[in-house]
Amino acid sequence: xxxxxxxxxxxxxxxxxxxKFGMFKDKDSKDLFAEAFKECLESVSKxxxxxxxxxxWLGNFSNDFFMHxxxxxxxxSDLIGLAPKPATRTEGACAASTLAFRDxxxxxxxxxxxxxxxGGVEEMSKRPTEEVTEGLALATVPYEGRVGFTFPGVFGAIxxxxxxxxxxxxxxxxxxxxxxxxxGRLNPKAQFNVSVRDMMNSRIARAKKKGxxxxxxxxxxxxxxxxxxxxxxxWPMHLFDCCPISDGASxxxxxxxxxxxxxxxxxxxxxxxxxxxxxxxxxxxxxxSFEANKNAAAEAYGMSGLTPKDIQFAEVHDCFSMxxxxxxxxxxxxKEGTAFKAVAEGYTKxxxxxxxxxxxxxxxxxxxxxxxxxxxxxxxxxxxxxxAGGRQIPNKDLHIGAAQNLGGTxxxxxxxxxxxx
Amino acid sequence: xxxxxxxxxxxxxxxxxxxLMGSRCKKCGALFAxxxxxCTKCYNTxxxxxEMKGKGKLAAFTCxxxxxxxxxxxxxxxxxxxxxxxxxxxxxxxxVARIEEVDASKPETIKVGMPLTMKxxxxxxGENLKTYLAFKPV
Numbered sequence: 001x002x003x004x005x006x007x008x009x010x011x012x013x014x015x016x017x018x019x020k021f022g023m024f025k026d027k028d029s030k031d032l033f034a035e036a037f038k039e040c041l042e043s044v045s046k047x048x049x050x051x052x053x054x055x056x057w058l059g060n061f062s063n064d065f066f067m068h069x070x071x072x073x074x075x076x077s078d079l080i081g082l083a084p085k086p087a088t089r090t091e092g093a094c095a096a097s098t099l100a101f102r103d104x105x106x107x108x109x110x111x112x113x114x115x116x117x118x119g120g121v122e123e124m125s126k127r128p129t130e131e132v133t134e135g136l137a138l139a140t141v142p143y144e145g146r147v148g149f150t151f152p153g154v155f156g157a158i159x160x161x162x163x164x165x166x167x168x169x170x171x172x173x174x175x176x177x178x179x180x181x182x183x184g185r186l187n188p189k190a191q192f193n194v195s196v197r198d199m200m201n202s203r204i205a206r207a208k209k210k211g212x213x214x215x216x217x218x219x220x221x222x223x224x225x226x227x228x229x230x231x232x233x234x235w236p237m238h239l240f241d242c243c244p245i246s247d248g249a250s251x252x253x254x255x256x257x258x259x260x261x262x263x264x265x266x267x268x269x270x271x272x273x274x275x276x277x278x279x280x281x282x283x284x285x286x287x288x289s290f291e292a293n294k295n296a297a298a299e300a301y302g303m304s305g306l307t308p309k310d311i312q313f314a315e316v317h318d319c320f321s322m323x324x325x326x327x328x329x330x331x332x333x334x335k336e337g338t339a340f341k342a343v344a345e346g347y348t349k350x351x352x353x354x355x356x357x358x359x360x361x362x363x364x365x366x367x368x369x370x371x372x373x374x375x376x377x378x379x380x381x382x383x384x385x386x387x388a389g390g391r392q393i394p395n396k397d398l399h400i401g402a403a404q405n406l407g408g409t410x411x412x413x414x415x416x417x418x419x420x421x
Numbered sequence: 422x423x424x425x426x427x428x429x430x431x432x433x434x435x436x437x438x439x440x441l442m443g444s445r446c447k448k449c450g451a452l453f454a455x456x457x458x459x460c461t462k463c464y465n466t467x468x469x470x471x472e473m474k475g476k477g478k479l480a481a482f483t484c485x486x487x488x489x490x491x492x493x494x495x496x497x498x499x500x501x502x503x504x505x506x507x508x509x510x511x512x513x514x515x516x517v518a519r520i521e522e523v524d525a526s527k528p529e530t531i532k533v534g535m536p537l538t539m540k541x542x543x544x545x546x547g548e549n550l551k552t553y554l555a556f557k558p559v
Binding site: 129130131133134137142143144145146147148149150152153154156157158159160161163164231232233234235236237280281282283287 | 429453454455480481482483484485486487488489490492493499502503505506507514515516517518519525528533534553554555
């Protein structure tokens with residue numbers, strides 16, 4: 001029986017911001033964080049004096065590798081006028097900023113601070129794809145990198161194990177991709193705010209213009225089966241199964257529950273938070289599940305007193321299409337071995353019973369790894385407050401949403417449940 | 422067996438000698454490959470070396486078309502993919518390895534569950550010798 005976990009005092013989110021995600025030649029990490037921070041301050045409906053922020057936790061995986069510049073805590077603290085107050089960088093690969101969020105929660109719950117800023121930043125697009133692939137592979141386990149595994153490769157291997165065990169195919173993964181793009185199309189901050197159909201149309205238009213033979217795709221899946229449109233990266237992971245290389249930043253302001261109404265009439269409360277760690281493919285108890293997910297979920301469900309049935313929608317870490325299916329099962333949204341069927345039946349669509357990745361997910365929104373965790377929570381915040389615009393989940397009285405973040409190849413997983421009261 | 426430390430360095434030195442070595446807990450018998458110096462089942466620290474026979478079956482795999490720079494240097498690229506996989510050894514433990522002598526450009530011909538046998542890929546010489554663990558179809 002998992003210990004029932006609780007905070008020393010409750011924590012609420014009173015402001016949130018996210019930069020546009022994409023590949024930016026003319027913006028660096030500081031510019032992107034400044035963009036997120038500006039929105040975050042403006043989102044505090046009753047206002048906040050930035051001077052009252054007492055400390056910063058900042059997630060960043062590896063600007064050291066991507067930018068040859070490390071030690072991002074004080075750089076960002078200086079940028080936003082927080083210095084000389086404390087700034088701490090957290091690292092958990094692609095889960096880096098949820099770790100910042102979690103540490104910020106603990107800082108408040110302990111009573112040490114009352115107002116903290118948490119967030120993340122990553123700038124990945126200034127190096128060629130092969131080098132970014134190498135940089136990301138730093139977060140696999142050492143044995144995997146040595147025998148040539150890349151990030152997409154690890155999820156490719158997980159896919160072959162899942163296909164063999166449950167009878168899923170690439171066709172099922174395409175349902176995830178098409179759904180993500182349909183949502184991403186409605187997200188103005190997404191790196192790819194286009195549907196698969198939009199991308200097919202622009203490819204056809206380009207062929208027309210060049211006088212080349214026109215592709216004869218009947219539908220999205222025919223295009224996704226076409227290696228010219230969707231080339232393999234790490235089979236069975238193809239280009240459209242993989243999230244892009246991205247730059248971006250995200251942040252949130254956390255305060256104790258009993259202070260939240262000083263800043264906004266409509267705070268979002270931290271209902272549950274959990275984290276877990278996991279081992280490499282060779283040592284993992286299952287090739288079709290992440291043990292770190294299960295630990296994170298048990299902690300968060302235990303703290304909140306909720307069950308998977310209570311979660312109305314979620315952002316899950318779809319760094320690769322296959323990952324989305326595994327997370328849905330690990331978090332208990334569906335039974336093991338059934339996620340691919342649920343997605344095929346439309347269960348996770350924006351207007352389905354359990355919308356997943358309404359933001360477009362990492363696949364379309366983008367995945368600046370250190371910024372992703374808090375950016376997922378930003379989407380949950382927007383949905384809960386009814387501020388998600390064209391991608392607002394329809395016809396639902398939303399009050400419980402969740403975000404699951406994965407670092408490395410399952411080495412770090414977090415699960416966070418947020419509540420609007 | 423000489424008492425090398427139960428470490429990744431030792432594991433790689435054994436690979437150079439074409440031996441796939443794991444460690445076994447002297448108290449509870451749990452087997453680990455690559456080796457561990459602490460038993461993660463019972464937390465005992467008394468271990469012994471065990472040599473793996475090098476037979477197993479393919480548990481999962483991927484054919485990589487976009488590899489890291491060190492694989493590109495070996496000559497792999499989008500037109501010449503390579504295969505990496507997880508191999509479940511007859512001894513019951515899993516290892517990650519290169520999968521050789523399969524057609525990585527035709528992944529549908531590679532099957533989870535196929536029986537495999539070990540081989541070693543050496544690179545460099547003397548102090549710079551590096552050995553990659555690999556498996557090939559039986």
